[in-house]
Amino acid sequence: MEEQIDRLADMIARSKRVVVFTGAGVSTESGIPDFRSPGGIWEQYDPSEFTYQRFLSSAENRKMHWQFYRSGTLVSKDTKPNPAHYAIAEMYRIGKLDCLITQNVDNLHQQAGLPEEKVIELHGNMRWVKCLKCGKRTPTDEVVKRIEAENVEEPRCEKCSGILKPEGVFFGESLPERALREATHYSHNCDLFIVIGSTLIVTPAAYMPSYAIQSGAKLVIINLSSTPLDHEATMIIEAKAGEVMPKVLERLKDKLNRK
Ligand code: ZN
Numbered sequence: 001m002e003e004q005i006d007r008l009a010d011m012i013a014r015s016k017r018v019v020v021f022t023g024a025g026v027s028t029e030s031g032i033p034d035f036r037s038p039g040g041i042w043e044q045y046d047p048s049e050f051t052y053q054r055f056l057s058s059a060e061n062r063k064m065h066w067q068f069y070r071s072g073t074l075v076s077k078d079t080k081p082n083p084a085h086y087a088i089a090e091m092y093r094i095g096k097l098d099c100l101i102t103q104n105v106d107n108l109h110q111q112a113g114l115p116e117e118k119v120i121e122l123h124g125n126m127r128w129v130k131c132l133k134c135g136k137r138t139p140t141d142e143v144v145k146r147i148e149a150e151n152v153e154e155p156r157c158e159k160c161s162g163i164l165k166p167e168g169v170f171f172g173e174s175l176p177e178r179a180l181r182e183a184t185h186y187s188h189n190c191d192l193f194i195v196i197g198s199t200l201i202v203t204p205a206a207y208m209p210s211y212a213i214q215s216g217a218k219l220v221i222i223n224l225s226s227t228p229l230d231h232e233a234t235m236i237i238e239a240k241a242g243e244v245m246p247k248v249l250e251r252l253k254d255k256l257n258r259k
Contacts, residue, residue, distance in 0.1 A: 004237050005244060008194075008220055009251035011234075012091070015192035015218075017098040020088055021208055022241075025197020025223055027104050029082045029242040052173035055165065056132075062163070063153040069126075069166070070144055077141055084196065085112035087245035092118055096252065098190055101183045103198060103205045105168040120183045122175055122205045126168035133162025140166055175204065187211040194220045196241045200227040 012018055024032075045068070048054075054061045072078075089112040091097040100109055101120045107127040109119050129143050130136070136159050143155050143164060155164055169175055183205075187193065193212035200206040200221075209219055209229055218234040221227055222244055230236055237244055 001237065001239060001244075004235060005247045006251055007235060008237070009248050009255055011192055011218060011220065012096055012194075012248070012252050013255045015096075015190075017186075017190040018091070018096055018192045018194065019098055019186050019190040019208075019212065019217075020091070020100050020194045020196060021198060022084075022088070022100065022102045022104060022109070022196045023198025023200075023205075023223075024104065025199075026082075026084050026102075026241050027106050027108060028197070029084060029240060030079055030106075030108055032079060032104075032106055047171055050171055052170040055170060056163070059154055065166075066144075066147060066154060069140065070147060079106065079108070081108045081112035082242045084241035084245040085109055085114075087249040088196075089113040090249055091252070094253065094256065096256075099182075099186045101186065101205075101208055103202060120179050120186070122169075122179050122183055124166075124168040124176060126166050128167040129164045130167050131157035131160065131162040132165055133157060134160045136160075137167075138164070180204065183208055184211060187217075188215045190215075190217050192220070193217045194222065195227070195229075196222045196245070198223065198227070199225060200229050 049064065055065060085108050088100060088109065092114055099118050099120060100114060101122060102109060103123050105123050105126040107125055110116055127140050129138050129140050134157060136157055147155050156162065157164055187208040188211050190212055193209050195209055200209065213219055213232050219229065219232055220235045221230060221233045222237045222239065222241055224238060
């Protein structure tokens with residue numbers, strides 16, 4: 001693995017535009033359960049109950065959502081970024097990250113210090129809640145606190161009493177158009193695309209590395225299991241992101257300093 005780490009650091013050092021793409025595997029090391037894996041959330045909850053359509057159409061369904069958020073399974077203020085998040089943020093600080101595309105909804109990349117405008121969130125962000133009527137945004141934590149303090153089952157907008165919906169993308173909801181457009185653009189225009197902790201199954205997010213390859217970029221995959229794009233990758237590192245990325249960063253810094 002040491003040799004692969006060194007090779008990846010070399011590739012990053014030589015590349016002009018590096019895009020990093022992260023999935024659930026990066027967040028699991030911060031204690032956030034992977035939804036789709038065995039023992040994941042969707043074995044305890046029925047995903048068909050959590051669709052966008054059901055959320056809009058029924059107050060009962062919204063109550064269930066808020067109970068779920070209160071449980072802290074998904075959004076907990078105790079969740080902290082891990083070494084992989086910090087290493088990616090540091091890549092940006094040393095000028096070696098064009099942008100980050102993520103399937104994660106937990107805000108941990110921003111918490112690790114990556115500027116918000118460098119994070120493209122294909123599946124939204126569960127740390128924020130938006131009023132569907134007036135558009136007012138509130139941190140999810142605050143809404144959950146209000147639920148507990150006022151003992152309400154379904155919180156409404158304080159300004160206009162519209163329905164409050166977390167900004168994470170629900171089942172049956174389309175992906176945020178701007179994020180999708182930006183992600184597609186950056187994927188087409190990079191020369192190195194690094195996938196970290198994604199099995200590349202959920203589309204259209206998983207199309208991004210294909211766009212990069214089509215445009216001539218090199219693909220590197222760091223993941224614990226295989227992906228449908230493994231045969232297209234220049235390199236595959238089967239290891240934990242939190243163990244690999246800090247080492248890659250260290251080597252990268254050495255190489256840049258030696259130049
Ligand atoms: Zn409102």
